[in-house]
Amino acid sequence: MGDMALIDVTGLTKSYGAHRVLKGIDLQVHEGEILGVLGPNGAGKTTTVECIGGLRTRDGGTVTVDGMDPADEPQGLRELVGMQLQQCRLPAKIKAREALELFGSFYGDPVPAGELLTRFGLADHAEKRFEQLSGGQQQRLSVALALVGRPRIAILDELTTGLDPSARREIWRYLTALRDAGVTMVLVTHSMEEASYLCDRVVVIDGGVIVADAPPAVLAEGHRSLEEAYLELTWKEPVA
Numbered sequence: 001m002g003d004m005a006l007i008d009v010t011g012l013t014k015s016y017g018a019h020r021v022l023k024g025i026d027l028q029v030h031e032g033e034i035l036g037v038l039g040p041n042g043a044g045k046t047t048t049v050e051c052i053g054g055l056r057t058r059d060g061g062t063v064t065v066d067g068m069d070p071a072d073e074p075q076g077l078r079e080l081v082g083m084q085l086q087q088c089r090l091p092a093k094i095k096a097r098e099a100l101e102l103f104g105s106f107y108g109d110p111v112p113a114g115e116l117l118t119r120f121g122l123a124d125h126a127e128k129r130f131e132q133l134s135g136g137q138q139q140r141l142s143v144a145l146a147l148v149g150r151p152r153i154a155i156l157d158e159l160t161t162g163l164d165p166s167a168r169r170e171i172w173r174y175l176t177a178l179r180d181a182g183v184t185m186v187l188v189t190h191s192m193e194e195a196s197y198l199c200d201r202v203v204v205i206d207g208g209v210i211v212a213d214a215p216p217a218v219l220a221e222g223h224r225s226l227e228e229a230y231l232e233l234t235w236k237e238p239v240a
Ligand SMILES: Nc1ncnc2c1ncn2[C@@H]1O[C@H](COP(=O)(O)OP(=O)(O)OP(=O)(O)O)[C@@H](O)[C@H]1O
Pocket: 016, 021, 039, 040, 041, 042, 043, 044, 045, 046, 047, 048
């Protein structure tokens, strides 16, 4: 089957205690595609991508990544998928360069730390401890760490939240080059601009299910912008 999706999620369910967060998520990502994952705070975006990346266990449904179930093959997944964690949980004392070298050492052919430091505007901060970096610098480091192993699939969660416009552009440019090199990406984002700029297709998660799945321009059709379309899709009656 030439059209097999690289990432295939069907009927994905997940609850935290009595709270049913995912009620049956279906999504596919094809090789070389950039998929955006949109949705309100708490909708379950991080839960979804962390089930794909093998960082959380699902309750039900099927997930395959290049034919592997992340629940069964964590090692295979780790080689295939670069994941940016939403809150980068790095040791406070680790230096930026050390972190890149450490993560890189888990892979056969890592991107040299120096190259990533330069690419992500961290060259002057290479010897700073994680806790000494600004929020935006920590964010850039977390994206760089996700990419250090030259993954075939990159899962980036709020990758440019809190970044200044030029840092954001720089990252977009880098991801565009990765896309051109064939890397498949899943991007969780609240930025409609980012979704429009980078994503071939977006899914909107709301109420535990996918409520839209289309290219950004198609979603925006008949609306003033993608944001207007998104707001209409996810609008809820205010609770008095
Ligand atoms: N480990 C956990 N234990 C209990 N509840 C959790 C846990 N992780 C997430 N939740 C809850 O599950 C829901 C979905 O969380 P998730 O982080 O997946 O949402 P999100 O769409 O990524 O949100 P945001 O846009 O705010 O980052 C939220 O209501 C959250 O409080």
